[in-house]
Amino acid sequence: MTQISGNLFIGQTEKQGTNGKVYALDAVTGDQIEPAFGGATKDDLDHACALAASAFPVYRNVTPEKRAAFLERIAQNIADLGDTLVERCMLETGLPKARVQGERGRTMGQLKLFAGVLRSGEYLGARIDPAQPEREPLPRVDLRLQHIGLGPVAVFGASNFPLAFSVAGGDTASALAAGCPVIVKAHSAHPGTSELVARAVQQAVKDCDLPEGVFSLLFDSDRSIGQGLVADPRVKAVGFTGSRTGGMALVKIANARKEPVPVYAEMSSINPVILFPNALKTRAEEIAAGFVPALNMGAGQFCTNPGLIFAVKSPDLIRFAETTAAIIRDTQPANMLTPGIHKAYVERLRELKDHPKVTTVAQGPESGRFTSRVSLFAVSAEDFMAHPELHEEAFGAASLLVKCDSLQQLQEAVSHLEGQLTAAVHFTQEDYPDVSALLPLLETRAGRLIANGFGTGVEVTHAMVHGGPFPATSDSRTTSVGSLAIHRFLRPVSYQGLPEALLPPALQQSNPLNIPVSFG
């Protein structure tokens, strides 16, 4: 079994950080786990940035095939960690084995999907406008366009997906695919998992004979390193998944730079679920039976957790609420990721319980020290609209049922929402006209619309959008899951009148990369 060292990984160097300590905690007991992880110093940060900057010109110009093989090698090296990784991740996050194994598969699948995109060449967005020497009054020059990487990318691991959105997760995979070196600031919720995965990536860099600066991992004992990373002029983009406060702090730092850079922060979403009357009439129980497991998935710590339900008052809605309440009362709570997250959840539950306009529909049993008690609350649409504090995310297995007097009021209440990652609609064919009327509004409020389901499953494919209007993300023009995520780290460059010998391979007339090209 691989020993945990507590080291930083700066290129191919491994060293103990000397700027304070970060400890892993046993997610079930809250106990500290040895060894400590040494926090990076400013010098360590500078070293990682210098290596990344010097790796960029080389790494961005290796063939797409070589980058694809690198991503696949990372996936293989992660697989090779075997149960060591699964067990360490379970210990640090409290997530069950099947979930950790599934997430590991997802992480590897993500890397392989991006390898496929690299081989297809789609991400290059190659365009050629051939010269028109005969054009009047002036001849047209030959113009060719491709996309190139932005430069070194800072990635902040997320607490809630210790593999799929952490050291070698979606942000890292898409940045590496784009030709950008990556410096990861490890999340303190799973430092050992981070170290193991970082070792797999570092080994892949070596295996593939790439410049060492392509990847570094830093631990941060006091936020100064994370902030310094975003402020560093050599860093050209930032990927982040976490809280609204955390994300906006990074956005602010990035905007205040001499050269501002994009921050892709996936922050806050309550993921409204709209239950249309005929869906409730025909399958209230079925929806309830799907809803509670979705709410409790990952202890409610999914970004796409269904935190809001909108429906028009009716006997069918009462049936739904009663069925849901009964299931909740039988649902064991799951372990939360960290004692800190648990503490915040308990406080949020108390706020909701004590809110004068909110009623408690049902709460599940309590069990275990840091678990997420499944809870459903209710409020009238009128009160919901009047109380913006009820529109905030409860990070955990709590949801709020917003009871509307009419579909018109439902539409009005939904229009009060801020941007979301997802919005789900449950309906039957009889509801089509009403759904049709609501969908255009939902399109402006969310990045993904789900029919008769919940947003908790996020497929890693080409047509996935895991993004949405502010504050779901800091940049609604993108997605952090799926192949479109690569485009976050690219910019277009146009080449005018260059001879074949000087054109980049992607744009040569002979098309040596065999990629799709659109012609003007």
Add this chain to the structure above:
Amino acid sequence: MTQISGNLFIGQTEKQGTNGKVYALDAVTGDQIEPAFGGATKDDLDHACALAASAFPVYRNVTPEKRAAFLERIAQNIADLGDTLVERCMLETGLPKARVQGERGRTMGQLKLFAGVLRSGEYLGARIDPAQPEREPLPRVDLRLQHIGLGPVAVFGASNFPLAFSVAGGDTASALAAGCPVIVKAHSAHPGTSELVARAVQQAVKDCDLPEGVFSLLFDSDRSIGQGLVADPRVKAVGFTGSRTGGMALVKIANARKEPVPVYAEMSSINPVILFPNALKTRAEEIAAGFVPALNMGAGQFCTNPGLIFAVKSPDLIRFAETTAAIIRDTQPANMLTPGIHKAYVERLRELKDHPKVTTVAQGPESGRFTSRVSLFAVSAEDFMAHPELHEEAFGAASLLVKCDSLQQLQEAVSHLEGQLTAAVHFTQEDYPDVSALLPLLETRAGRLIANGFGTGVEVTHAMVHGGPFPATSDSRTTSVGSLAIHRFLRPVSYQGLPEALLPPALQQSNPLNIPVSFG
């Protein structure tokens, strides 16, 4: 001939603004031209934003064909203005007739190009991942992705392209193509031209039976309306072409909003030209003969004006400098756009002339009151690197020759540059190895690389990039010219498991829009 009214255009309403006055100036004499243009009040701004917000849900959902026809109607209505527009534009800008006519053709061509993109459906970026009901362990759901408009867009007209980058210019055309209503803040350098074009757009909105809020034009007597526009929560993106100071002021306002929004500011570029030794040896005179007209094009007020030349010292470089100097001494200055721009240019010339490290190679004759005296200065690469004030744009027909000791020093000097719109390289086949060595650096510094030419001609095509790293633009991931510009105003939305009847037309299985779709 259409009379100039001095009115604001708020949807289909025309009214005189009461918040101060903006006067057009005769660009040759500096004299005020009647009538005054009334500045918009906060109420006018609010009215325009309200109309735009209410137009958005309708306008974004009209068929691409209908939007295409609208863009073409705008082009036709501009053509129908005939000489009235050309003469007014010449009066306000001092630009010669051929240039204004050419720019009008470009503006109409731009609108027609975007109409073509709308019909092709390429901009929708449609992707379909079909369901895989048999997949193990879990079936895959049907996922479909398209891009939709961001919402109302604020456009700030540019001084230097009174037609192509103003009221119905590239930003407006691409935003309208994306399905976004547009509110234009007219540039005070050509208010009459703005009014005429606004009337053409307003009429097109009516001709095409679109909601009136699709287009408004505001005059601003004191910056409060422009700033208020960027701050308004109903505005979801901003297009700007102008100074670095002006652009960054808008970026700051947009970032400080409760919901930050993207600002596409095209700001500042000095467009380095690199002359390789063999190009100088074989055609120093030919390059000089191309360079001076490029430098003086539009009185040097092109964003892509060649403001810097890098070359290694040699007898050939002396030959180039002497030939250039001789041509400059014979080159009549052209009228600048405004007395204010002229004043800033005169000051910048004095700074360069008085700079202890800069020598004056040649200046052209002076003639006319507000003209741009063609000027070439020189400095050593060492001094250039040590003096960042020499890296700033001189908005006018001035260029600085940076004399390098070696190609290595040339590369070092180029690496000191900030982001640029363009970089041009002049070379022969003998220079290929040296050009090859420099191109990767130039790719990271500029949005467009030009071989054996100058960046002053900007084709409106599919492979054009008119953009570049900061401070050339505030967002290097985009272009403000060419069909890719539409993507600035779009965001992706994913639809999961929706029945055919509820899918947007672009994503229906029957593909009624007959658009390209990529399948995962």
